[in-house]
Amino acid sequence: MPTTKIIQLSLEHPDADKIRCAVEVLHAGGLVAFPTETVYGLGADAMNAGAVQKVFEAKRRPSDNPLIVHVASLENVQQFTASVSEKGLKLARRFWPGPLTLVFQKKINIPDGVTAGLETVALRVPDHPVTLELLRQFKGGIVGPSANVSGKPSPTSAEHVYNDLNGKIDLILDAGSTTIGIESTVLDVTIDPPVILRIGGLSYEDIEKVIGDVRCTNEAELLRRSPGTRHRHYAPNAQVILFTKADEKNYKLLIQQNKKLQKKIGSITYSKSLADIEQSSFHVVMKSSIEYVARNLFKALRELDRQEVDVILVESVEEKGLGAAVMDRLRKAAFHNS
Ligand code: TXA
Numbered sequence: 001m002p003t004t005k006i007i008q009l010s011l012e013h014p015d016a017d018k019i020r021c022a023v024e025v026l027h028a029g030g031l032v033a034f035p036t037e038t039v040y041g042l043g044a045d046a047m048n049a050g051a052v053q054k055v056f057e058a059k060r061r062p063s064d065n066p067l068i069v070h071v072a073s074l075e076n077v078q079q080f081t082a083s084v085s086e087k088g089l090k091l092a093r094r095f096w097p098g099p100l101t102l103v104f105q106k107k108i109n110i111p112d113g114v115t116a117g118l119e120t121v122a123l124r125v126p127d128h129p130v131t132l133e134l135l136r137q138f139k140g141g142i143v144g145p146s147a148n149v150s151g152k153p154s155p156t157s158a159e160h161v162y163n164d165l166n167g168k169i170d171l172i173l174d175a176g177s178t179t180i181g182i183e184s185t186v187l188d189v190t191i192d193p194p195v196i197l198r199i200g201g202l203s204y205e206d207i208e209k210v211i212g213d214v215r216c217t218n219e220a221e222l223l224r225r226s227p228g229t230r231h232r233h234y235a236p237n238a239q240v241i242l243f244t245k246a247d248e249k250n251y252k253l254l255i256q257q258n259k260k261l262q263k264k265i266g267s268i269t270y271s272k273s274l275a276d277i278e279q280s281s282f283h284v285v286m287k288s289s290i291e292y293v294a295r296n297l298f299k300a301l302r303e304l305d306r307q308e309v310d311v312i313l314v315e316s317v318e319e320k321g322l323g324a325a326v327m328d329r330l331r332k333a334a335f336h337n338s
């Protein structure tokens with residue numbers, strides 16, 4: 001494939017003609033990366049088995065990891081679902097468009113690649129003017145895994161997509177950086193109480209306010225309901241080491257130890273007390289609001305990789321609201337390359 005084309009779009013007034021080009025690519029079975037409020041997605045026609053297969057190849061995604069189908073509104077859900085539970089419907093009405101993916105019983109005619117052979121299908125209406133216009137013009141469903149090479153931090157800008165997938169996909173719709181910066185929350189509403197399969201842009205607390213109790217899974221149930229979660233995720237090339245929030249002593253110790261080992265050190269911190277601590281290489285100091293941290297986390301991990309650091313020391317965040325999603329990503333990043 002020749003180099004990937006990039007089309008720039010304004011958030012306020014997305015140009016419908018430019019979006020029509022993307023729709024044509026999708027109808028022809030091509031691949032189009034699109035912005036959402038969470039991260040960039042890698043789009044293909046959900047009902048075109050060949051196009052779906054190309055998504056797996058471009059991303060080098062393991063075939064047992066199913067894809068989210070993006071639709072323009074709740075009305076489009078019945079194209080893909082055999083049944084929709086009461087609680088699922090209530091959540092969709094309250095939070096769509098938004099960072100919530102709902103897992104329903106699938107309709108039989110969906111290509112197997114989309115659902116990785118499961119009996120369920122994951123659906124989401126993204127909250128982004130460009131992609132909502134794309135979905136409205138396209139009319140059907142667009143699969144959208146994060147538009148990164150599998151296992152790497154998700155892309156929060158068109159540049160990240162280009163760095164990972166140039167030459168492997170047809171087009172990128174560039175509408176600047178994403179606002180939430182962490183993927184959607186995935187909730188299985190085929191059972192009661194519903195089960196969280198991935199915590200993300202929508203918090204437990206917000207979901208429970210609308211439907212009462214939701215459950216977390218144990219490892220075995222998670223693998224049965226969402227087999228793709230077994231794979232490496234969110235991991236930069238460097239080793240990630242998490243340390244306790246505002247723990248100055250431990251942070252200094254980690255720097256000393258890694259310096260002794262001749263490691264090139266990167267770090268990501270938020271607490272004021274850590275901002276000025278001297279260390280050898282690259283220090284990303286973020287504002288301490290959890291929204292800011294979520295929005296910039298994947299970008300920071302990618303930047304530190306570009307600096308070719310050996311190890312990234314990351315300060316933990318408080319595990320509530322969006323903080324639960326940030327800690328989930330950081331633990332996975334730390335686990336998979338420790
Ligand atoms: O925010 C997001 O969700 C982004 C944007 C582009 O919408 N997409 C995204 O897709 O993060 P991806 O493929 O990187 O993550 C989708 C998650 C995976 O953990 C996958 O295993 C799970 O959703 N999933 C998809 N279909 C499923 C199904 N039928 N049952 C259970 N889990 C499913």
Ligand code: MG
Pocket residue numbers: 145146154
């Ligand atoms: Mg992903």
